[in-house]
Amino acid sequence: MEGATSNSPAVLVKAPIRVAAICGSLRKGSCNRGLIRAAIEISSKSIDGMIIEYTDISSLPFLNTDLEVDGTYPPEVEAFRDKIRRADGILFASPEYNYSVSGPLKNAIDWGSRPPNVWADKAAALVSAAGGSGGNRQQYHIRQIGVFLDLHFINKPEFFLRRPLAPPQKCDRDGNLIDEEIREKLKEVLLSLYAFTLRLQGKSK
Known part of the structure; x- marks a missing residue:
């Protein structure tokens, strides 16, 4: 075949890692939801090989095993579980x-x-x-839950955004992250998650 020889090196195409981002607040103006929006923007612009997708949990019914029929779950639950199953990593903002x-x-x-x-x-x-x-206490509780779930959390850097009652605010009234220093700290978390995900998958950075 023209342009190919037996000595041609193999070309490996590295698939991007996919991260499911979950917000623990259902409020539209939540700063935690704003953190996810910022993470999506940061990854799309400056972290090659990482795709973050917001995963909505607002439509999930309260857990009730009566809703499980012959090993299947309600459609909203099945859709949620499928998104998590297909993800390489998870970003919790809560x-x-x-x-x-x-x-x-x-x-x-x-x-x-x-x-x-x-x-x-x-x-x-x-x-x-x-x-x-x-939010440090709830983070440590999620880590405890993660032990049973066999989730593997990055340990550093930690990210706790303390929201002051007086200016300067870190998020605007719509929940958008407006503090550039905090954005850089969020980027450090994403880079750590990216590197750790590759390590778990046995891939080099």
């Missing part, structure tokens, strides 16, 4: 509710854990925007 995980996020985690567990052996990262704590 507020802190009563020192712990938000109800919507815990519900989504529980649906994904139903057999077969779609979270297993995936890399994951945590970011959060909350009041005085920045």
Whole structure:
């Protein structure tokens, strides 16, 4: 065949890693949802080989095993589980509710854990925007849950966005991240998740 020889080197096309981004707040103006929008923008512009897709959990019913019929789940749950199954990594962005995980996020985690567990052996990262704590307590609770789920979280850098009551604000009233220093810290988290995902898959950076 013209242009090809037996000595031609093989060309390997590296597929991008896909990250499912999940927000633990259902509020449209949530700063945590803004963190996901910023992460999508950052990855598309400056992290070659990483695609982040927002994964909506607002339509998921409350977990009820009565809804499971012959090993199948409601359509919304099946669609959610399929998105997690196809993802290489997970990005959680969530507020802190009563020192712990938000109800919507815990519900989504529980649906994904139903057999077969779609979270297993995936890399994951945590970011959060909350009041005085920045959401650190709920992050540690998610890490505990992740032990059972066989999720593998990056350890550094940690990302806790403490939202001040007085200016300067880190997010605008629509939840968009407007602080450039925070954007750089978010990028560091994404780069760490990217590198760790490749390591878990046995691929070089």
